[in-house]
Amino acid sequence: MGRPSATAIAGTALVFAIFWVTAGDSGMFALDGVMNWSVVAGYLGILAVGACLLMIGGEFDLSIGSMIGFTGMVAAIPPLHFGWPVWLSMVVALACALVLGFVNGQLVVRTGLPSFIVTLAFLFVLRGLTLAFSIIVADRTIVSGIGDLAEHDPVARFLFWGTFGDGWFTWLASHGWIRALDDGTPLVRGIPKVLIWWAVLAIACSFQLTRTRFGNWIFAVGGDANAAKNVGVPVKRVKVSLFMFTAACAWLFAMLQICDIGSAAADRGLQKEFEAVIAAVIGGSLLTGGYGSVIGACFGALIFGVVQIGITYTNINADWFRVFLGLMLLLAVLFNNQVRRRVTQAR
Amino acid sequence: MAPLATSEYVLELDNISKFFGTVTALSDVSVRLKRGEVHCLLGDNGAGKSTLIKILAGVHPPSRGTYRVDGEHVLFASPRDALDRGIATVYQDLALVPLMSVCRNFFMGREPTRKRWGIFRVFDRRLAVKIANESLAEMGITVRDDEQAVGTMSGGERQCLAIARAIHFGARVLILDEPTAALGVKQSANVLRIIARARDKGLSVIFITHNVHHAYPIGDTFTLLNRGRSMGTFKKAEISRNEVLNMMAGGQEMQELMSELDVRI
Numbered sequence: 001m002g003r004p005s006a007t008a009i010a011g012t013a014l015v016f017a018i019f020w021v022t023a024g025d026s027g028m029f030a031l032d033g034v035m036n037w038s039v040v041a042g043y044l045g046i047l048a049v050g051a052c053l054l055m056i057g058g059e060f061d062l063s064i065g066s067m068i069g070f071t072g073m074v075a076a077i078p079p080l081h082f083g084w085p086v087w088l089s090m091v092v093a094l095a096c097a098l099v100l101g102f103v104n105g106q107l108v109v110r111t112g113l114p115s116f117i118v119t120l121a122f123l124f125v126l127r128g129l130t131l132a133f134s135i136i137v138a139d140r141t142i143v144s145g146i147g148d149l150a151e152h153d154p155v156a157r158f159l160f161w162g163t164f165g166d167g168w169f170t171w172l173a174s175h176g177w178i179r180a181l182d183d184g185t186p187l188v189r190g191i192p193k194v195l196i197w198w199a200v201l202a203i204a205c206s207f208q209l210t211r212t213r214f215g216n217w218i219f220a221v222g223g224d225a226n227a228a229k230n231v232g233v234p235v236k237r238v239k240v241s242l243f244m245f246t247a248a249c250a251w252l253f254a255m256l257q258i259c260d261i262g263s264a265a266a267d268r269g270l271q272k273e274f275e276a277v278i279a280a281v282i283g284g285s286l287l288t289g290g291y292g293s294v295i296g297a298c299f300g301a302l303i304f305g306v307v308q309i310g311i312t313y314t315n316i317n318a319d320w321f322r323v324f325l326g327l328m329l330l331l332a333v334l335f336n337n338q339v340r341r342r343v344t345q346a347r
Numbered sequence: 348m349a350p351l352a353t354s355e356y357v358l359e360l361d362n363i364s365k366f367f368g369t370v371t372a373l374s375d376v377s378v379r380l381k382r383g384e385v386h387c388l389l390g391d392n393g394a395g396k397s398t399l400i401k402i403l404a405g406v407h408p409p410s411r412g413t414y415r416v417d418g419e420h421v422l423f424a425s426p427r428d429a430l431d432r433g434i435a436t437v438y439q440d441l442a443l444v445p446l447m448s449v450c451r452n453f454f455m456g457r458e459p460t461r462k463r464w465g466i467f468r469v470f471d472r473r474l475a476v477k478i479a480n481e482s483l484a485e486m487g488i489t490v491r492d493d494e495q496a497v498g499t500m501s502g503g504e505r506q507c508l509a510i511a512r513a514i515h516f517g518a519r520v521l522i523l524d525e526p527t528a529a530l531g532v533k534q535s536a537n538v539l540r541i542i543a544r545a546r547d548k549g550l551s552v553i554f555i556t557h558n559v560h561h562a563y564p565i566g567d568t569f570t571l572l573n574r575g576r577s578m579g580t581f582k583k584a585e586i587s588r589n590e591v592l593n594m595m596a597g598g599q600e601m602q603e604l605m606s607e608l609d610v611r612i
């Protein structure tokens with residue numbers, strides 16, 4: 001039980017066991033069912049990876065939900081209204097996200113205010129700006145048609161649009177190994193790009209956190225920023241770059257979402273900031289920083305997806321999803337506190 | 348670099364004064380640290396010990412007076428400059444992160460790296476564990492497992508870890524800020540033993556404390572500070588433990604208290 005991700009792995013096993021018993025024959029564990037909940041987990045997982053690194057670094061970012069709506073609109077409006085190429089507006093959206101992450105980070109490290117408050121302010125500012133500018137520029141808060149444009153933009157199509165390994169899935173279907181529709185196309189066309197991104201991000205960030213110098217600095221600035229500063233760790237630079245990375249994760253979420261849904265809306269990403277924190281905490285990250293794991297946060301996101309979608313496969317009312325999640329969070333925090341006490345007290 | 352044996356002193360502070368606005372924190376203090384000696388700076392709270400450490404460590408420049416290292420006049424712009432000259436300060440907070448493992452703390456900010464698969468520069472954990480464990484073993488501390496968090500160590504062990512880290516990263520002069528202040532008797536004894544061992548290795552130590560009973564057994568020279576002024580520097584042969592105690596601020600108060608209590612009995 002020494003690892004921070006142990007709770008989340010145990011929790012995931014428990015959740016799977018529960019749904020196996022209650023919904024095992026409902027199609028939840030068929031390939032299309034698996035895709036349903038793993039996509040939800042994947043979207044949240046991308047956010048949770050960023051949020052958990054930032055949390056380990058001792059800070060929060062409550063503005064990532066608003067950042068999703070904001071970057072989605074920045075990427076979608078110019079191609080639809082001014083004829084920009086989609087890839088260009090996506091790059092601009094990424095630049096905006098990085099700048100905002102930088103501003104968030106600078107405000108936190110320069111003022112010394114809690115990041116909770118600073119980013120809470122940005123949660124509102126950014127949401128308001130998104131709504132206001134959408135009205136000014138496009139005269140609406142939902143813009144559709146971006147999915148089709150993305151499909152025909154080589155960069156956006158390659159990175160964010162559709163699924164991966166379609167040929168392979170067609171081949172599997174032609175042999176009857178996976179379910180196909182009547183016309184022979186497979187029911188699941190391929191692996192959604194969001195899952196590929198999630199996996200790549202999780203592996204890269206976990207490696208970064210546990211195996212590199214920078215990873216050691218993340219633990220150090222979150223564990224005790226003053227001590228880290230005294231031994232020469234560039235505390236401000238580490239924290240600001242984590243804010244920027246978290247913002248970039250929100251951007252990635254938004255790009256995948258607008259390509260998938262085909263539209264952008266100013267109110268996208270509502271409450272995602274809390275879901276990401278929940279996933280990170282279930283994954284064993286301490287709210288006070290200095291402890292946690294990327295893999296744990298991914299399992300936290302997986303639990304989220306499995307429960308949220310899985311519950312619709314059972315005959316339990318879906319409203320219970322939130323109750324379950326809240327209790328799970330409470331349990332995780334209690335357990336994490338226990339871990340902290342054990343680790344920080346002299347024997 | 349100046350030739351090494353130009354001066355028998357490693358550090359020399361001559362007539363140092365430090366003002367913060369209108370407040371005089373130090374006035375005309377001189378301290379000379381010989382090679383391989385333990386020099387105790389004694390004084391009650393507010394005597395100016397912290398200011399003196401910060402001048403030595405390069406945090407503050409002195410307002411007046413000269414600071415020489417190996418006989419050479421220096422002006423430190425930052426603690427980094429002092430570190431580059433081999434002057435390492437172990438502050439009371441030790442600059443350790445309780446949640447992190449021993450080896451991660453040992454190398455925090457100065458992690459050794461190696462190439463992995465020819466492309467990625469990774470933290471060389473195996474090397475870090477080896478060096479950290481060896482350095483601590485020299486001080487009689489066994490690390491239970493490679494992932495043991497510093498939070499599970501005793502105060503004395505943490506103090507030793509911080510000292511071991513400073514020595515490993517090339518300290519010639521160790522400045523120890525109240526290393527025994529928060530420790531029990533046994534742990535204090537262990538830390539004092541580590542200080543003695545560092546001296547035997549040829550390091551010079553400035554040991555800041557307000558506890559005469561910790562300073563006297565280990566010190567070679569004593570400088571007493573009171574309200575920002577030096578009350579003189581004494582070799583161990585020149586002064587007894589009681590004399591030191593009496594000269595320290597509060598010594599008189601303690602004596603008065605004792606005689607008061609004696610009267611009641």
